[in-house]
Each structure stands twice: as structure tokens, then as C-alpha cells.
Amino acid sequence: MATQDFASEVEVTMNPLAQDATAAAKRSGLHSNQIVINGGKPLRGRINVRGAKNLATKAMVAALLADTPSVLRDVPAISDVGVVTGMLEAYGVTVTETGDGELTLDPKNVLKAHFAKIDALAGSSRIPILFCGPLLHRLGEALIPDLGGCRIGDRPIDFHLDALRAFGAVVDKSYEGIRLTAPDGLHGANIDLPYPSVGATEQVLLTAVLAQGVTELKGAAIEPEIMDLIAILQKMGAIINVEPNRVIFIEGVEKLSGYNHRALFDRNEAASWASAALATGGDIFVEGAMQQELMTFLNIFRKVGGAFDIAEDGIRFWHPGGALKPVVIETDVHPGFMTDWQQPLIVALTQAEGRSVVHETVYENRLGFTSALVEMGANIEVFEEGIESVSRRVPRRPLEQAAVIIGPTALHGADVEIPDLRGGFSHLIAALTADGQSTVSNIGIIARGYEHFIDKLESLGADFVYEG
Ligand SMILES: CC(=O)N[C@H]1[C@@H](OP(=O)(O)OP(=O)(O)OC[C@H]2O[C@@H](n3ccc(=O)[nH]c3=O)[C@H](O)[C@@H]2O)O[C@H](CO)[C@@H](O)[C@@H]1O
Ligand SMILES: C=C(OP(=O)(O)O)C(=O)O
Known part of the structure; x- marks a missing residue:
């Protein structure tokens, strides 16, 4: 798929959807x-x-894996959706509101983002960490800003990074935020999560679907939002088997297409x-x-x-x-x-x-x-x-x-x-x-x-x- 680099572009412009909580608050009628x-x-x-914050935002990330546009329905007007829109747009995905709560996400012009665009979203949400696998597949590089989300604990991302390394990613933390590369591409892996983390399970799913070979994930989270994400990935062409006892097998495929889905x-x-x-x-x-x-x-x-x-x-x-x-x-x-x-x-x-x-x-x-x-x-x-x-x-x-x-x-x-x-x-x-x-x-x-x-x-x- 064609990608462009616009490293020369320095101006930070952003879809209003991508502004901080205040903008979303205004969209919610809150002044x-x-x-x-x-x-x-x-x-x-x-x-x-309408659609769940904890599904709609991840479904939006999944659109980055496809080579044709996706349509997500019942998207709620919340600021986390704005943050993910900003991330997607920074990477060249065109996000259009095509109806009340309906987004069309077109990934045909995915490009490397200028760090300033990504950094403007630092501290706003936890979803940017889920861009790692899709960006590595599309661009061979992922720049991720510092994460936000609720301050309700330490919320480390060690399971995410360990899983990505198992797929073949190289993690550079000396960067502002995190920079990942995949010099030899991404391949299937055996991953055993120490705790059924929702985010780390989604990380594995979003990475394994296009990785070469089979991935076995043990200790997976099985929240309804994860099952809905799996349903979306299946619509896109993925092969994912959910087995008993928190085991998920993912057979990597060569390409995925856009989905049409109503968010849980x-x-x-x-x-x-x-x-x-x-x-x-x-x-x-x-x-x-x-x-x-x-x-x-x-x-x-x-x-x-x-x-x-x-x-x-x-x-x-x-x-x-x-x-x-x-x-x-x-x-x-x-x-x-x-x-x-x-x-x-x-x-x-x-x-x-x-x-x-x-x-x-x-x-x-x-x-x-x-x-x-x-x-x-x-x-x-x-x-x-x-x-x-x-x-x-x-x-x-x-x-x-x-x-x-x-x-x-x-x-x-x-x-x-x-x-x-x-x-x-x-x-x-x-x-x-x-x-x-x-x-x-x-x-x-x-x-x-x-x-x-x-x-x-x-x-x-x-x-x-x-x-x-
Ligand atoms: C955007 C989103 O979907 N947020 C939900 C998601 O958060 P999130 O995906 O961040 O939550 P996790 O399931 O990953 O976290 C659960 C526990 O695992 C720990 N952990 C997680 C990852 C890691 O790499 N290392 C590690 O130690 C966390 O610190 C926490 O103690 O699931 C949580 C648990 O249902 C919900 O409260 C959040 O609303
Ligand atoms: C903890 C929550 O969200 P996040 O993971 O986005 O901080 C939540 O929705 O209650």
C-alpha cells in the first residue's frame, strides 16, 4: 500500500474531534x-x-489494518473518540462523520506522522498504545505519545511491550513517547499474559491478525468489548479462534478489508x-x-x-x-x-x-x-x-x-x-x-x-x- 512521508510538515493542524476534553464537552453540549x-x-x-468507549475507540484503530474504508456505527460523541480521530488523522487516515454517530475511516493514504502531531495528543487517552501493531504492519515504524487515561493506578504497559517484542518489534524508549520498528517484519508468537489485561489482549489481536504465522495467546481477557473487536476483525478477513480457558489462536492473513459494524x-x-x-x-x-x-x-x-x-x-x-x-x-x-x-x-x-x-x-x-x-x-x-x-x-x-x-x-x-x-x-x-x-x-x-x-x-x- 502506498505510504508518504511528510516529515517536512511542521504545522500542527487537527480535526476539531481531536481536541481535548473541552472540545468533546462542547460537542456534548457542555460549555x-x-x-x-x-x-x-x-x-x-x-x-x-450508544457504542462503548472501550470498543468504539479500538474499532477505529482496527480500520488502520485494512486496505479499504471501514464504517463504524453508533460511535458516541466523547472525547476519547476525538483523541483517536486525531491519531488516525496524523497518520493519514481520513475520518469523516457520514451520519449521526457514523464514522467512515479511509486508510488508503496512511503516512508517517510528524511527531508534533502525535505529541499534541500526549496524556489524553490510553488508546494510542494500540496503534503499535497496525502501524508496524503499515509503515514499519510506530511513534506513540505518552499515554493518558484515568489515574487509578500505575497502569504499566510491560505486557504490551513484551508481546510486541515477541512478534519481532524493537522498542526504543529513549524517544519522547515510544518508537517501535520491525526490521524483519512481524511473525506469529506464543504469548502468555501474566494477568488477563484488556489492553494487552487487544494489542495481541491487532498485531497477530497480519503477522506471519500463528499466534497463541494464553491468559487472554474475554470482555464483551474484546469479543466485539474479534467480530470486527473477522468481518475484515481475520481468522481468530477463541478456545476455552482464556486461550486465543490467531492465524495471520495477508490482507484485511474494511468493515461495516455497529459498536457494542x-x-x-x-x-x-x-x-x-x-x-x-x-x-x-x-x-x-x-x-x-x-x-x-x-x-x-x-x-x-x-x-x-x-x-x-x-x-x-x-x-x-x-x-x-x-x-x-x-x-x-x-x-x-x-x-x-x-x-x-x-x-x-x-x-x-x-x-x-x-x-x-x-x-x-x-x-x-x-x-x-x-x-x-x-x-x-x-x-x-x-x-x-x-x-x-x-x-x-x-x-x-x-x-x-x-x-x-x-x-x-x-x-x-x-x-x-x-x-x-x-x-x-x-x-x-x-x-x-x-x-x-x-x-x-x-x-x-x-x-x-x-x-x-x-x-x-x-x-x-x-x-x-
Ligand atoms: C480504554 C479501555 O478499554 N479501558 C478499560 C481497560 O483498561 P486497560 O486495558 O488499561 O486495563 P488492563 O486490563 O490492561 O489492566 C488491568 C490490570 O493489569 C495491569 N497491567 C496492564 C497492562 C500491562 O502491560 N501491565 C499491567 O500490569 C494494570 O495495571 C491493571 O492492574 O480495561 C480495564 C479493566 O477492565 C477497564 O477498567 C478500563 O475501562
Ligand atoms: C478506566 C477507564 O478508562 P481508561 O482505561 O480509558 O482510563 C474507565 O473507562 O473507567
Whole structure:
């Protein structure tokens, strides 16, 4: 495939989609970085969720592997999509919005990027690391900016780099960001992940599909978003077998074509709105939510005392009245209880009668957001080294933390600053649940993963105003 080098070009111009969270916030109808909420009012109504942040962004990267355009439908208007658009455009992929939530991604003019274009995206998202394999296949070189994403732990990329080396890549970390080359091309490899990392599994998939020979991946993550990425790759011409016990075989093929795909719905957004319904004593129909991908969440939601009803076009979540019940949760890789669900749900647990425990086993620093809930009146204690419990389903991990939540506690308004995406949504729910007024700042972060959330809050009857 023809590639060009435009190293002489120095001007950094970028599609508006590629700007930081503020631009996406504006696309979401958000014009200020602060919101003042008058809480204590149940959220009621109907909202929709579209494609998952954790799938749509990776599907966009997959388009780089093809020699013809791809069409991705149900793409959410979130800033992470903007960041990936910026990366793709810097590498010569033409990204066009061809309909509401529909992107056409044309990779026919893939070219080497000027580092300034890539560096402008540093610190904005974790997705750029997934460009390694596709860029090595297309250009023989990959320049990756420093990664962003939520600061919820160290988030090393050792599994990614070890896997890429096994495929034959050479990693140069003396560069700003990371530079990879593949002097002898990429060949199939045997890879055994020390932990079923979502990103590292995707890295292997996106690299192995065009590598020469067969790749065996052991210890793979099998999240629904990964299965949807595999479905996309299969549409493109890849041969991927998912075997029992987290083993995936990928037979490299010579070329891949563009796909046409509707992104899997965002189960994390759906679970967040469900938690908002429960915490505020409300009733929300989440159009686009589906049962299969939410089964583990639905079980816990029911155990806490929430009610749900599954329809063809979505799921209704509501607080049926009466007391909420405490639960013990261990976050885990799929099919366990997703780590991204615990932060919003903890607000509802502050309203449950008794002692709940959340063991966070995936990240080592994902409970800091609870200090704002404590300021609002919650009784939550965080154990930085986790706590022993008699019966465990998820094996204890050295990095884990735990939160003990004793409820019910009345929440009152406070001024809080959002630390990360899910912690931020949790702060919003707490402010909506609390009596009185809260000022929640840094809400631009929420636009990373929740599209049109201001419009949605409005349609659910939340009482709030912006302040610049
Ligand atoms: C954009 C995206 O899809 N983000 C999701 C993805 O993040 P992400 O893909 O970054 O998460 P991983 O599954 O890779 O991380 C899980 C654990 O593995 C560790 N690890 C990971 C890679 C590595 O090279 N070395 C290493 O030690 C991490 O520090 C963490 O403790 O999966 C997480 C777990 O479901 C979710 O919370 C994130 O929402
Ligand atoms: C941790 C998350 O995202 P990211 O990996 O993009 O930081 C999340 O979506 O909750």
C-alpha cells in the first residue's frame, strides 16, 4: 500500500474531534467545567446509550489494518473518540462523520506522522498504545505519545511491550513517547499474559491478525468489548479462534478489508445510569442496554434491592421502595464484576442498611474518589492494602484495596472536584442524591466516556445550573 512521508510538515493542524476534553464537552453540549446541583430529587425518564468507549475507540484503530474504508456505527460523541480521530488523522487516515454517530475511516493514504502531531495528543487517552501493531504492519515504524487515561493506578504497559517484542518489534524508549520498528517484519508468537489485561489482549489481536504465522495467546481477557473487536476483525478477513480457558489462536492473513459494524453498547455507561436511578430513588429506562453483557451487574443490582425489567430495546432500572441491602463485591476481569462499575454503585451503597465491602482487585488506586463522598456525609473507610475476608471468589492480589461502606447515611451538598471518569460520575450521582447544593468541578473529564450527559441529566429532571 502506498505510504508518504511528510516529515517536512511542521504545522500542527487537527480535526476539531481531536481536541481535548473541552472540545468533546462542547460537542456534548457542555460549555463550562463546573456544575451546581440541587440534589435530593429522584432521576426519572428515558435516556439512550450508544457504542462503548472501550470498543468504539479500538474499532477505529482496527480500520488502520485494512486496505479499504471501514464504517463504524453508533460511535458516541466523547472525547476519547476525538483523541483517536486525531491519531488516525496524523497518520493519514481520513475520518469523516457520514451520519449521526457514523464514522467512515479511509486508510488508503496512511503516512508517517510528524511527531508534533502525535505529541499534541500526549496524556489524553490510553488508546494510542494500540496503534503499535497496525502501524508496524503499515509503515514499519510506530511513534506513540505518552499515554493518558484515568489515574487509578500505575497502569504499566510491560505486557504490551513484551508481546510486541515477541512478534519481532524493537522498542526504543529513549524517544519522547515510544518508537517501535520491525526490521524483519512481524511473525506469529506464543504469548502468555501474566494477568488477563484488556489492553494487552487487544494489542495481541491487532498485531497477530497480519503477522506471519500463528499466534497463541494464553491468559487472554474475554470482555464483551474484546469479543466485539474479534467480530470486527473477522468481518475484515481475520481468522481468530477463541478456545476455552482464556486461550486465543490467531492465524495471520495477508490482507484485511474494511468493515461495516455497529459498536457494542456501552455497558459501563448503562451501569452508571442504573446506579444513579438506585441512589436517587429514581426510575431510568436505558435504551440500548442489553442483558447478556450486564448479567453480573444485574445480579448485584438485584441483591442491593434494585429492580430492573429487560425489554427488547433496553433495560428499565428503578428503586422499588423499601430499604436497600448491603453487599460484598470483588471487582474482577470478565465475567466478574467490572471495576468500572464499582465507583457509581458505591453511592447507592451509602444508602443501604448495613456494612458493604468493595474489594477493588484490578487497580491499586481506585477508591480515592470516596473522600468526596465522606465530605458529603457518607461513612466509608478505605483500606489501602485490602482486607482479608473469609470467602473469596477472586484470588487475592497484592495491589488490591478495599472500601467498607456503612449505611444508610444522609448525604448533604458539598464542593467536590472530579478526579477521574467513573469517580467523577459517582460524584455527580452523590450530588444528585444529597440534600442541598453541591458544586462539582472538573466535569470535562466526564465527557471522556459519557456522551451528552448534561442533556441526559436535564431530561431525567435533575435540578442544576452551569457556572463558568
Ligand atoms: C480504554 C479501555 O478499554 N479501558 C478499560 C481497560 O483498561 P486497560 O486495558 O488499561 O486495563 P488492563 O486490563 O490492561 O489492566 C488491568 C490490570 O493489569 C495491569 N497491567 C496492564 C497492562 C500491562 O502491560 N501491565 C499491567 O500490569 C494494570 O495495571 C491493571 O492492574 O480495561 C480495564 C479493566 O477492565 C477497564 O477498567 C478500563 O475501562
Ligand atoms: C478506566 C477507564 O478508562 P481508561 O482505561 O480509558 O482510563 C474507565 O473507562 O473507567
